[in-house]
Amino acid sequence: MNKQPLGVLARTLAATAALTAFGLAGSAHAQQGQPLDFAKLEMKTTKLADNLYVVEAAPGVGNVVFLNGPDGILMVDSMFPQLHDKLVAAIRATGATGPIRYIINTHLHGDHTAGNGLFAKDGTVVIAQDNVRQRMLAKKPDGTPAFPPANVPMVTYATTMTLHFDGEDIEISHPPAAHTDGDSIVYFKKANVMQVGDLPASLRFNNIGVDDGGSVDGMIADGKLVMKMANAQTKIVPGHLGPVVGFKEITIQDTMFQTVRDRIAKMIKEGKTLDQAIAAEPTKDFNEGRLSGNITPARWVTLIYTDLSRRMKK
Ligand SMILES: [Zn+2]
Ligand SMILES: [Zn+2]
Numbered sequence: 001m002n003k004q005p006l007g008v009l010a011r012t013l014a015a016t017a018a019l020t021a022f023g024l025a026g027s028a029h030a031q032q033g034q035p036l037d038f039a040k041l042e043m044k045t046t047k048l049a050d051n052l053y054v055v056e057a058a059p060g061v062g063n064v065v066f067l068n069g070p071d072g073i074l075m076v077d078s079m080f081p082q083l084h085d086k087l088v089a090a091i092r093a094t095g096a097t098g099p100i101r102y103i104i105n106t107h108l109h110g111d112h113t114a115g116n117g118l119f120a121k122d123g124t125v126v127i128a129q130d131n132v133r134q135r136m137l138a139k140k141p142d143g144t145p146a147f148p149p150a151n152v153p154m155v156t157y158a159t160t161m162t163l164h165f166d167g168e169d170i171e172i173s174h175p176p177a178a179h180t181d182g183d184s185i186v187y188f189k190k191a192n193v194m195q196v197g198d199l200p201a202s203l204r205f206n207n208i209g210v211d212d213g214g215s216v217d218g219m220i221a222d223g224k225l226v227m228k229m230a231n232a233q234t235k236i237v238p239g240h241l242g243p244v245v246g247f248k249e250i251t252i253q254d255t256m257f258q259t260v261r262d263r264i265a266k267m268i269k270e271g272k273t274l275d276q277a278i279a280a281e282p283t284k285d286f287n288e289g290r291l292s293g294n295i296t297p298a299r300w301v302t303l304i305y306t307d308l309s310r311r312m313k314k
Pocket of ligand 1: 239
């Protein structure tokens with residue numbers, strides 16, 4: 001897998017995303033990692049503030065934050081359709097009985113959006129940044145939709161949007177392209193809880209959506225931006241793992257991103273190939289302490305090499 005040329009990697013990722021997004025497989029690979037056995041996954045719910053919770057299923061499944069109150073329920077991201085019933089049961093288990101009125105998607109990837117359709121069918125309004133909708137409406141080369149039409153957000157925004165719901169002010173903002181070009185940061189201002197999707201926050205090798213407008217430099221910039229928008233007390237919920245991190249984790253990620261980025265940029269300048277860059281193990285001194293995730297060091301190097309070599313050619 002490490003030696004795949006980019007085209008093959010991109011196609012594998014696209015095929016995997018399509019498979020999981022359409023929910024065709026009983027078990028699926030989320031972002032090319034360990035297979036997810038949906039039947040075996042259990043939901044774990046953590047309380048973040050009054051009526052605000054985060055639900056986790058597995059490292060390869062996007063964390064879901066939800067707010068409950070007199071206006072109903074608002075969720076951030078929607079996991080996979082195979083987990084729909086378990087996710088709803090986890091929400092109801094907290095005593096939340098109202099309608100699920102909104103889902104805010106942090107970005108387009110299937111591990112965060114594939115569950116949208118089943119909620120939308122019951123009347124939930126799905127919200128995301130403009131580029132999420134644009135990319136989800138795109139057609140694959142064979143003319144079929146890139147994502148199931150039922151999962152496409154129906155309300156979009158360009159730069160910022162605020163929802164006033166359940167007595168909370170929920171500020172949604174679009175940072176410069178990082179993980180993708182449709183990322184949203186969702187800030188529950190009163191509770192001081194922020195869901196940052198797949199921006200670098202948890203201590204893992206993050207996926208970088210190099211074919212979805214994302215870039216390693218964007219990831220580095222947005223890690224810093226999150227620390228400007230938040231404060232030291234903010235409970236920061238990453239898209240995976242955590243479920244809560246702070247500036248310490250983001251700072252560690254930032255150091256890793258910058259160091260590995262510079263090492264790979266140097267190798268590209270020296271004319272090293274992708275295989276040579278992988279063999280040089282530029283993440284070696286950061287491997288220890290990385291949490292389990294779907295991105296191996298070799299794959300992470302591939303993503304950064306791909307992104308940088310495209311940009312450095314220009
Ligand atoms: Zn994700
Ligand atoms: Zn993602």
